[in-house]
Structures are given as C-alpha cells and as structure tokens.
Amino acid sequence: MSTKAPLAPRQLKPELEREFARSTALGYESADEAGFVRCLSHGYPTPLARWHYHDEYELHLITATSGKVFVGDWIGPFQPGQLVLTGPRLPHNWVTMDLPEGGVANRDLVIQFFHEPLARASETIPELSEVLPLLERAKHGIEFFGLSDAAEAHWHKVKQSHGLRRFTAFCDFLGDLAACTDYRLLSSVQLQSDDDDASLDQIDAVLNRITDQLAEPHSAAGLAAELGMSESRFSRFFRRATGNTFTDFVNRVRISRACQLLMDTDQQVTHICYEVGFNNVANFNRRFLEIKGMTPTDFRRQSLTRFRGSS
Template identity: 30%
Template sequence: MKLVLKNSDSVVVKKLDIYTRDVPCLDAVWHYHPEFELLYISKSNGIRFVGDSVAPFFPGDLVLVGSYIPHLWRNDPSYYEKSSKKEVKTIVTKFTKDFLGDGFFNKTEFYEISKLLDACKFGLSFGKEISKTLHKDIIDLPKISSTEQHIKLLSILHKLSLVEEKDRVILSSSDMRQTTTESSERIDTVLKYISDNYSKSIALDDISNVACMTTNSFCRFFKKMTNKSFTQFLNEIRIRNASRILVQENIPVSEVCYIVGFNSITNFNKQFKQIMGATPKKFREAI
C-alpha cells in the first residue's frame, strides 16, 4: 500500500465522475489526484485525514477536497468485522476545473465559484445546515443523466460558494499538495496502522518499527510528512474519535477515555480540552 497519484497517467481523464460507494474504507490508501473531489457521507462514520487535518466524520459530512491534497476516509474498525451489518453510503463526485469547458470559471459570472475552488486547496468542510439543504441534490446526482449532472453540479458549487465563512471550515493548516510520491509508501503504512490501532498502546518504538526506521529518523520523517509530531497526531485521532463517541453514544466519559486508548482520565481531559476547546463533559452538554 502506498500514497498514490490517481488518474495522472490516463490518456483520457474523465472530467466528471459521480458514483455511490457502499463499502467500508472509502479508499484503501492515503492518496491524491488532479481532480477536485466532493464527498458526501449519507451513512457511516469514522475518521478522515485531509492534509494535516484529522477529524471524525458522521452522516451528513460534506467535504470539498482540492487538487493534489492527500486525503483518506477510514471507517471505524467495527465496520470491517465480518459480522458487521453497518451500512455505508457515500456520494463521490470527482471533477476537473474545466469539466464545463476550458476557462469556464474564469468568467466574471463565476468568480465566487472560482474563489471556492481556490480555497479548497486546503480542504473545506461545510456545516450541517448547508449539508441538509443539499442532501437531496447530492443523493440524486448518481441517478440522473450526464447532462443533468453537469448542470446540477454547477448549481451545487454555486450554493457552496455562497456559504458564509462561519459555516465552512478550512481543514489543513498548511499546503500539503503533492507533486511526488517519494516516501509515500512509508507514510501510508504508518497512517493505516495508526487509524487501525489508535485504541491500543502505540509506543514510539512500535510505530518506528512499522516504518522500518530508527526513532529519531521516524520523528523527523513524520513531522515532515504530516506537519505534526507523532504524539500530537495520535492524540488528535484519539480525541476526535472520543468526540464522536460522546455525540453518538451514552457512554460515561471515564469509559470513553479508555476506549480511545488513553490510560489516564487526567491526561484525557487535558488533551480533550486542548484539542476541542472544552472538557469532555462540557462538550457533551453543549450538543
């Protein structure tokens, strides 16, 4: 498994591709591609990686990913169990900037959409209200004709371009767009291992061995590839998953702490407040 550049070697790149995914682990690898990608989660939950952003996703999650930014959606481990009956439904819309013709979005009339496509180079997540508003339009996309898809996507992008800044979140804190696959196999192996084992104890020696590197080399490598230290990244995955559990399950905070891999309630509370801006108890009460 490796971080891969998708579609770059195709003689003919499809300018608009819309489909429904109904299986877990939306992509097998942390990857990037020249197309823009609009992902709408109708059913399932888990954690997503966009650039250096780590966050849980829920039904209704709507994200626009720009060209060449590494991303990966991973369902919760329970989705991969053989006996699992959990449903997955995601609408994936991939499109090139010229899917309506060369220079189409350079026209004055489409200035706002052009700004939107530029802003999503870091990844954009949209709020619940716009997600609800666009739910039917996006769900219907795979079912309509190609002509209708082009018209409907233009309409969706127009509506997204008008969303106020308070209702959209820039995901990656830095520009992590890729132009090379150097060292990609290592980081993909590491990310997959972390996302599959975050609830267990992962020592620095353990993860360095996964990457086949010394601890010092691994720390430098991981920081360069993700813009975060390994400990910071692991804590974020654990806390983001904890926040999802607090929203979806009626499980005591003290139990959530251990479910996501912390072995100290004090450290859990400290990390949660640092990352989420509130204690687990206050976070749950505010929902």
Template identity: 35%
Template sequence: MRDSAVDRGALEVVVPRGDESIRWLEHGYPSALARWHYHPEIEIHLIRESRGYMMAGDGMVSFSPGQVSLLGSNVPHNWISDLTAGTVISHRDVACQVHPNRIQALARIFPEAGQISALLQRGHQAIVLSGQSAVRVATILTDMGNHRELDRLIDLLEIFRVFVQAPSNEWSTMVTPGYEPDASVDMANRINQVLAYINSHISSQISLNEAAEVVSMSPSAFSRFFKKAAGINFSDMVRRLRISRATRLLVTTDLPIARIRIRSGFGNVANFNRRFKQEMGTTPRAYRQSHRY
C-alpha cells in the same frame, strides 16, 4: 477502520465516461477506494453512514453521517470509520469528481463563474460544510446518481453555488494555508500501513517504535514523517482513534463504561476520562446519555 488497500499506490486515476466530464460514484467500506490517496480532480464528498475521523492534508476532524466536504486538486484524504472487525457498510460514501481545468475553462467564458474558481482555490484547504448547506448539497449529490450529462452539470453548478453562498457559520477549512502535499506513492503506502497497524492494535498496546518498524523507518524519522504527512503527532492520532472507538461503543452498545474504556485501549480510568473530555467536550457518561434515543 480496516484498510484493504494498504499496499496500493497513492494516485487514483479518475476515468469518467467518454461523453462526460463529471464522475459520480458511491462505495461502501472497507473498499479499495477508502485509503489515503489523492487525485488532480476536485471532489465533493458525502458520508452517509458511520462515524470516525476524516484526514485531509495536514488536518484531521471527526465525521458523522451527513458530513459534506470539498477537496481541492491533489489534496490527499481518507475517511476512517470505526467499526468492529468484519463489519461492512454497503453505501457509506457518495462523491463526484471533476478536473479543475473544466471549471477554469468555464470561468474564462463566463466571468460569473469566477466565484467558483475562488472556491476551488479555498478547496486546497479542504472545506467542510455543516447545517442546512450540508443538507442541501447532500440531497443534490445523492440525486446526481440518477442523472446524466446536462442534468449532472446543472447539479454540479448548484453544489458549487451552495458552497459559495454558505454562511460563515456553516463552513470551515481543515488544512493549514500553504500546505504542500507529498504526492509520492511511498508516502501514501506508509500512511496506509500505519493506519492498518493502529487498527489491529487499537484495544491493546500501540508503540511508535513498532509502527516505525512496520514502515522500515527509524523512530525519529518516522515521528517527523508522520507529523508532516498527517498533520498531528503519532500519539495524537492513536488517542483520537481510540476516542472514536469509545464514542461508537457508548452509543451503539450497552457495555459498561469500564469495559468500553478497556476495549478502546485506555488502561487508566482518570486518563480515559480526561482525554475523552478534551476531545469530545464532555464525559463518557454524559456523551452516552445525550446520544442515546
């Protein structure tokens, strides 16, 4: 979950090649691109490896390999993988980005593209695909890396078509309607510093007061700031990231559940079991049994 760019600004400047309007990229984790940030371009994003939590606007959902999402213009976002210290994932993320002005111009010429404009409006709530719709977009988006120019445009339109036509049980939104992002550099820097603090203390004591000191704020001001920026309370964020750590250890190791509980920062057995079931819908033991092959 380490973020190597906690001191970088919030705005990502997207620069496609001079003869292209669609930018395709892939990167690993940790990466300077993997941080709480925003950009005016629409982004379609695929996670290929790891598990963790996706943050977008004021929403937060868990992710696993194969997650596909569409993020509207200037919606701040970040994917936080739960990894052991020093672990590097070479090819975690695949994405394509395009400025909404390009799509709006297309819709003015071709009325048939009006459905895409409506989709992009919905994208301000961050759309997450599932099922066969996610599988289809993941395939197109991955193949786009081998394409250029006209073929990439065709790929992009096909991706939009899948999003537009996805059945209601294969898509959901995660940002509260009417959410207004704080697109300041200061906000992003503070969120990234807090995430780095949580990561470095995930197995031990985590204090709201200490987190507030990290970003030079009073505890009360920090509490209000964090809820507005992340959409959940600081304590809820810590709990979710600790549960994420526990799920990874349950699936990828043979450690006793008691040891996993301690490594995930839970000192009390009953509290760990209760919080785990609240978040995952099952007990730690049942989760391990259902996810081991």
C-alpha cells in the same frame, strides 16, 4: 537461524488513484455515463477506502458510520452528514471505527471533477468565476456545516441527470457551496490576500522564502527592512495577506511540514523538530500541541490509522 521472511516496508506515502482502477464493480460510473462530472457511491469496507490522492477535486458526503477522517495533515472525527471538498492531489481517507458486522452498503456519496474545464470556462462565462475562490480554498480541504441534507439532495439530482442537465445540477450544488460561510479549512495556513498585483508579488516572495528555508531563522524586522517597510507596517501587511501574525504563520508552516514528515517518513521526532526550524524540542512539542491538538508522537500514531480499510 531464523527463517522468517523479511517484513514488507511500512506504507507511508498516499497511493495515486489511476483511471484504469476505476471499475464499475467498485461503484464508479461507466465511461459513457460520466463526463466532466463523475458520481460515485460506495459502502464500507471497500478497496476505495485507502490513503490516496487523485487529480480531481472530490466532494465527499458521509451518510453512515463514524470514525476518523484524514485530509492532508488533518486528523479529525467524522459522522453521518459530514461534507468535505478536497482539492487535486490532496491525500485523504475516511476510516470507520464503529462498523457493524457485515459492513454497510452505503457510506459515501462522491462527486469528482477537474479544475481546468471550470477555470477555462470562467474566462468567458463570468458567472462561473464565482466558484474560483471556493476552488482555491479546496487546496487545503474544506469541511462544510449545515449542508448535509441539501448536499444529499443535490448529489441525487446530479446522479440522476445526464448531459447539460447534469452540469446544471452540478453548478447549482457548487453555488450552494460557494455561498456557504459556515465552514472550516482543514489546513494550517491559508493565503487570503486581495491586494494589488505588486503586493501579491511581495507577499508571495516572503512566503516562498519561509517555506523554502524553514530551518533558517526568519524575523519580521529583517524581512521588513528588505521590503523597505517599517516593522509595524510589515506586520499589518503580513496579517492582512495571511490572516496570521508573522510568528504564528511561521510556526504553522513549520508544524504543517512536521506533520508531513511524521506521516511520510520514519525520522525521529527530535530530528524533525530541528529540520523544520525549531531550536528546542520543548518549544516544538508545545507549538505542535497548540496547533494540532495532540503531541507529535500521538499525531504519528493516529496517522497510521489512515491505512485501515486499504486493499
């Protein structure tokens, strides 16, 4: 009779980072140093490198090594100079694949900040409203290009400043990010509408229907009829609001949900295929490959790497 201890359950969900875990021994600033803007730097390996999320935005600059970055359902490469902004509660991790013996003393330069102070301040300080579209995009994760040298200089200026001067240096950094047009979103779907409130309410209702009832069939013709539009008018309206055709958008939402299930559950790929609304596995595999650049099985296998470096 076997006496082996039972295997511990495999970790699937990201870890919530709590305030009490933010020790100065790990690179965090002390409470009297950090206010609204918190700076952090650390090497690798470290207990901080794990699949996790938190309530703050995180601006993350890599200064050494290369490997794989995991942001939400995004899996991609990173190397020195990568600059990413993640939104609140968006899981993430950077896993080094070319670690030299003994590790590296400095790999990550990080700034964390909360949403509410900026949002509230922008109501009375119009200049701050320039950053709101950037924060909206950050819900999906943003990778910036061509800013690595400037970002490192900005980080050190913020780190070396205190009080009002730190906030000023931070706003200068945000200004560069808000003005940057060379970036990509690390998410499949992004709402881009700048229509009037009534149109936004209409598109919001459509998007909620799709996301809440993924397994149900959805047609542009049916939704157009519900909104009292012709199908061609609805298609133009939908594309202007989301940046995607109706069919592409539905496929991307379904694939995004499939990614979440592949990462967070042990459900079989076939079961996930039907749960997110595809009616056959071949079509699911084809669409997944088009959107994510790998098969569902490869995505699940690679996603397990996000736990490397965890404490």
